[in-house]
Amino acid sequence: MQRLALPAWAAPAAPSPADDSGLRLRLTAFRFSLNSRFSAQRLGGLLDDLLGLELGLSGLQAAADRITAFYRQQGYFLALAFVPAQDIADGVVEITVLEGRLGQVRLDNQSGIADAIVRGRLAPLQPGQPLAADTLERSLLLINSLAGAQVQSTLTPGASVGTSDLDIRVDALPRTAVSIGLDNYGNRFSGAWRAHAALSVNSPLDSGDALSLQTTRAGPLFQHARLAYQWPLGQHGLQVGAAGSAMAYRLGHGFAALQAHGRADIASVYALWPWLSARNLNVKLQVNVEHKRLADRTDSVNSASDKTVDALILGGSGDRVDGLGGSGASSWSLSLTNGRLRLDAPAAAGADTGQRTGGRFAKLSWLAARQQQLPVLGADWSLWAQFSGQASLPQPATGDAARNLDSSEKFSLGGAQGVRAYPQGEAPADDAWLATIELRRALGSAWQLSGFVDTAMGRPSHTAAAPDDANLRRLSGVGLGSSYVQPGGLSWGATVAWRTSGPPRSDHDRSPRLWSSLQQQF
Structure with missing residues (x-):
């Protein structure tokens, strides 16, 4: 989640009202001056209940304070309404509204990104117009989203009454970032312990673009690499990108005699657009076109399976910070995949006669999360x-019934990111849900302890020949965790989990089951 504070600024105070002991008048109407964002009729409607009353000067200023509060509720955080000195006739009182107009916008760009790209994101900030918080926040967040840029801003009094100048400084983040890591999140048969390395390059073309390379290796049994490039397009926050990855595996341990091995190559292009960008609310929309080539071999029986998957993925994600229950943050993502699986080898087509995964498919994927502070506990x-x-879905274009999914499209219930009491890849399913709840306690700024419960349910096949009770898996477990995070440096995490449901089917039973990860950033 991106968090960005508004520039520090103290709005000018309203003139202090005089003593009420003297003047009191019966109000018949209000008139407004210097207002442009809202009509006099709209503003007057906020004060209708005061008409016909007798008010002193403090009461009149209280009426102006209502107008100030209304403007600020609408996002005009610099607005100020007050009762100016005036001759009042026939009970008509004037209220002046300083709407908090923008004066000069001064940019100090030290990021190395071209000025034109940065200034393009400031285009909605028009000098002479009332400054709204959402417009300011979005412009600053769009600058901050450029790879290699870090923005700071300050508001100062402008040259004329009711205006504020905006000073923006954009600093450069380090050009490169490197991380290495180790975890045991792999599958035992293709290498449980995995080594990672990642390289990120900020703005290699001085345009706010980003280049990243990630590699993972589990000895001779598993290798994976992914290369991605993303660049900004236009001035409204649109990002477009391309990525390619390659994975190769070989089964070992109890399956070594099968001489089973394979690879998966994935290419994708995508576009990402920030629909809403604010301090406390962000929503992004994404479209992704993906092509997969999957190959599996079992040399001991001279078997080959080749498949291709082409998919269009439409999705969205977001986050929100609120004051519910003290404070908390929510995040979510939702995606719809519409694809087609082609079986390129006779062996693959023959094996598919029972599962019926070939052809067009669709699925809906979701995630919702909440981090809630618990001030009642501390x-x-x-x-x-x-x-x-x-969930596997009917075809949106043809209306064909939902179908069974290929193994590459399934949702795994068990593992380090699932029910942690079960091995990685346990219980792959077409239709599934996973729920986790953790009670966490921070120990200082770096350490954290947690206790958790995981539970999941899924159908291995959307449509199965077996009875329903044989086509349903339920997993659950409880556990404890600990983590250490040093920003920009070392991070470590470990969990130990005990299953509270039946034994695993994909690997040996271990209870408790331990997961651990270590990462160092440079």
């Missing part, structure tokens, strides 16, 4: 909850 306590899953 400032260091919080609750984390997450609900995720997917």
Whole structure:
């Protein structure tokens, strides 16, 4: 989540009202001056209940304060309404509204990104116009979203009454970032312990673009690499990108005699647009076109399976910070995948006669999460909850019934990101949900302890020949966790989990099951 504070600014105070002991008058109407964002009729409607009353000077200023509060509720955080010195006739009182207009916009760009790209994101900030918080926040966040840029801003009094000048400084983040890591999040048969390395390059073309390379290796059994490039397009926050990845595996341990191995190559292009960008609310929309080539071989029986998947993925994601229950943050994502699986080898087509995965498919995937502070327990306590899953859907274009999904499109119930009491990849399912709840306590700024409950349910096949009870998996577990995070440096995490449902089917039973990860950033 991106968080950005508004520039520090103290709005000018309204003139202090005089003593009420003298003047009192019966109001018949209000008139307004210097207002442009809202009509006199709209503003007057906020004060209709005061007409016919006798008010002193403090009462008149209270009426002006209502107008100030209304403007600020609408996002004009610099607005100020007051009762100017005037000759009052026939009970008509004038209220002047300083709408908080923008004066000069001064840019100090030290990021190395071209000035034209940065200034393009400031285009909605028009000098002479009332300054709205949402317009300011969006412009600053769009600058901050440029790879390699970090923005700071300050508001100062402008040259004329009721105006404010905006000073923006854009600093450069380090050109490169490197991280290495180690975890045991892999599958035992293709390498449980995995080493990671990642390289990110900020703005290699001085345009706010980003280049990233990630690699993962689990000895001789598993290798994965992903290369991605993303660049900004236009001045409204649109980002477009392309990515390619390659994965190769070989089964070992109890399956080594099968001489089973394979690879997956994925290419994608995508576009990402920030529909809403604000301090406390962000919503992004994304479209992704993806092509997969999947190949599996079992040399011991001379078997080959080749498949291709082409998919269009439409999605959205967002986050929101609020004051509910003290304070909390919510995040979510939702995506709709519409694709087609082609079986390129006779063996693959023959194996598919039972599962019926070939052809067009559709699925809906979701995730919702909430981090809630628990002040009743203390400032260091919080609750984390997450609900995720997917469902195979009927074809939106043809109306064909929902179908079974290929193994590459399934949702795994068990593992380090699932029910943690079960091995990685346990219980892949077409239709599934996963729920997690964690009670967390921070120990200082770096350490955290947690206790958690995981539970999940899924159908391995959307449509199965077996009875329903044989086509349903339920997993659950409880556990404890600990983590250490040093921003920009070392991070470590570990969990230990005990299953509270039946034993795993994909690997040996271990209870408790331990997961651990270590990462160092440079």
